[in-house]
Amino acid sequence: MSQSRQFSRRQWLTTVGKATAAGAALMLAPTYARGAAGKVVVVGGGFGGATAAKYIKRRNPAIEVTLIEPAKTYYTCPFTNLYFGGLRTFEQQGHGFDELRSLGVNVVHDFASGVDTGAKTVSLAGGQTLPYDRLLLSPGIDFRWNALEGYDEAASKLAPHAWKAGEQTRILKQQLEAMPDGGTFLMVAPANPFRCPPGPYERVSMVAHYLKHNKPKSKILILDAKDAFSKQGLFQAGWDRFYGDLIEWVPLSKDGKVVRVDAANLSVETEFGEIHKADVLNVIPPQKAGAIAEIAGVTNESGWVPVKALTFESELVSDIYVVGDATIASPMPKSGFSANAQAKVAAAAIVSSLAGNPPAIASFANTCYSLIAPDYGISVAATYQIEDGKIVEASGGVSPADADDTFRKLEAEYGVAWYQAIAQDSWGTRA
């Protein structure tokens, strides 16, 4: 498709060349010193990066696309909660990059450590330097170590966040399995904004499912730095129904904000000085855009990345596009779904921009499914469009409060089907 279009354009330019001054016609085609169709470097192989690389290649295979991702198998954070619930294996969240390679994407397993925005190059930890015409960053999140006193990387080995999938996920799962019946699973939930707004509450649901069937005398305590959370009414109704008083949620206004973590003693201290002791301590700390965004100079004082809503090009540095959790894209949530949706808009914008064409009208969707019990799913869904240069919600809402069990079961099934679809759409893998 794109090849024939390229050919048509060349034919057309030739025709124009004959009809007018040949020199003038040649001026019309955008040219790149580094390659005929342009070079794109994509940093990050998650939902955003993998999708962007795929959709750039699908639109114009002549563009050289290099994807930088340290992991040979990328493990998604979405659906790891079902692993804690004992409903999935860890490996089921793993995705490779074979489809991207088959599309002609140059997949480099290395770590992007520097960006020279003047020379337009990306440097890798392995020593390579890659030139780009357009750079797309999908770096996800990093943690603000010590923003929560006592919680740094060393502390996270004892009190895991498990908010990036991998070793952290396994540590939390092992701790949960080793926890005695009658123990306390304590979650420290962050203030907004953070990756995956319903995630902490789905995790608690899945941990509760595991405890109910394996360690029924145990308790879950959520200490929350906010007073409201995503799909709150639906979660709380589901908790009441399935887990009774196993789960206790303490909001900000009831001294839920944790200000100090003592990982060695598995204890935390709240704003008003109450000490809570845990058997398993899951701290989801304050977050910011992944490090490479800061290195590239695309973050602002908030630590996140302001972007142009129409294209997801950085507001601060031209020819750098940023998608996913790292961006300021509210009202879109920081979700894998949003990253995938933004990546397709950015991919189209990059292809258009390299060809000297205007960008397409952007449109986005997001659906986040959460599982409260094995056959009991809930969702929040929305579409987004651009108005006056800003992303606005065009439609949306959460599952009805009065839905019957058939509806909840269907949403549980659709949650799994969604994961299969987005895994296929992003990495081309069967999940």
Added chain:
Amino acid sequence: MRYLATTLLKNEKLMHIARTALGAAALLGALAAPGLAAADQPIFDAKVLAAACANCHGTDGRSPGSIPSIAGRPEAILKQQLQAFKSDTPPAGTTVMNRLAKGLSDQQIDALAQHFSQISRSSSAQEVAKQ
């Protein structure tokens, strides 16, 4: 550059060539260098609109799971279904599609119905068709 574009567009013969080869919109695109005002005006692209469906319905609308595939279904049915989701009385068993379709204009619904109806149901069928 802009003057040149205007001159070219005024030339009827060239316009004809442009229409047959690429279409008038693409001609404008090809002429607009990055940085010109014309390059900032977004254009409608059904593929960008449709890509938002793939997150759940699979790439090109071919679903790998229990969410229905939408590739290669008749245009009239897709249109009717989306309009039903958008209405205040969505079909029984609707879960998220009413919440999503409410945000679509009638023109977007038409474009999506046309787009997915023109994609073959399976990628292998597409390959066979090409041979």
